[in-house]
Amino acid sequence: MRRTIAVTIAAAVVVCGAIVARADGLEADRAEAAAELIALAERTDAAAGRTAYLEGAVERAQDDTADRAAILEVRPAFVAEITALSAALEGAEGKVDTAAHRASALSAQQTVLAERDDPATVTAATATVHALTEKVGEQVVGWQAAQSAGxxxxxxxxxxxxxxxxxxxxxxxxxxxxxxxxxxxxxxxxxxxxxxxxxxxxxxxxxxxxxxxxxxxxxxxxxxxxxxxxxxxxxxxxxxxxxxxxxxxxxxxxxxxxxxxxxxxxxxxxxxxxxxxxxxxxxxxx
Structure with a gap:
């Protein structure tokens, strides 16, 4: 009887040990799975962040491209006005003082070269140069009139x-x-x-x-x-x-x-x- 009880107790101890070992194994598995889940979540968040950044970068690039296209569209008109002013200044050489006009034209040109976003700035500079050309023309006409008679x-x-x-x-x-x-x-x-x-x-x-x-x-x-x-x-x-x-x-x-x-x-x-x-x-x- 005592032997039977002892065997039974020993078997129970063995079973309990197995249960404890199994529980420890399950806890380790659970901890590993949780760690993997956290790592996966972090990777997912990082990927989402990169995606958002890339989307923003693409959007900014698209906006920049549109702005550059708008600038390029109005630049030819500015170049045409600068060409006309250059011809007017050449014709005014030795007749009228054009130093101030040249300085204004240079300032407008620098403004246009620096502009990357707003086509209205280029348009305004174009109007300025056009006005300078007209002013030089008026002054030359006045000079020519003064040559004929007093x-x-x-x-x-x-x-x-x-x-x-x-x-x-x-x-x-x-x-x-x-x-x-x-x-x-x-x-x-x-x-x-x-x-x-x-x-x-x-x-x-x-x-x-x-x-x-x-x-x-x-x-x-x-x-x-x-x-x-x-x-x-x-x-x-x-x-x-x-x-x-x-x-x-x-x-x-x-x-x-x-x-x-x-x-x-x-x-x-x-x-x-x-x-x-x-x-x-x-x-x-x-």
Missing amino acids: PGGPAWVSSGPDGYARVRAALDQVGGGGVGLYESSSCAGGTAPACANSGGYIKYRADLANWSTGRLQWAMAHELAHIYQFRVWGALNSSAAYRSSFGGDPEFLANCMAVVRGYPGDVGCDADQQAWASGIWVGAVR
Whole structure:
């Protein structure tokens, strides 16, 4: 009886051990399966993230392609306008001052080259260049009209076409493109070599055409300064600063204005006087 019980107990112990071992095995399997599930979930999330990124990248690329296509569509019109402006500037060479127009065109060109997204920016730059071309054309027409005759008759009498052309070139060089010019001996009864009229034109005595290039350019810058003075004449003569700094003398002021343009004469101007005189070139009286 005792042996039977002992055998039974031993068998039970063996069975329990097997059960425990089996349970441990199942727990290990469960843990391994859970780990694999977690790893799979992580891989799935990573794949989903990559998919979303790729979808976004494709969408961005498609948008970029559409933007580039829109830019390319409007660029030819800009190129055509730049070509037209280049021709206009070439035709204006030696006739009118085109430095400001060239700078504006260069700025527009740089804007277009840098633009990648907005075709409206290119369209606006195209309109700017077109306006510049029209402006240059208008100035050349004005210059050509000024060549034919002055208010009182022919553009020259004694200085001849070559002398006139030389004075004209000097005036254009200092920024007076389009300003009327003709030969006359009426400036201060013939005692002054040149003078400016409040009507917006300049007269010169015939011998002025024989002056040196530097002196001739200074003379034209000086007379052009008077043209700009006439444009603000009322405000100028009401300015206390004008009276205190220049003694109310338009000739002294014209000399300083010429200095500002880079054409100094015999009369010097200090830095404060030059700074004040520079305002008259842009219509500002302080």
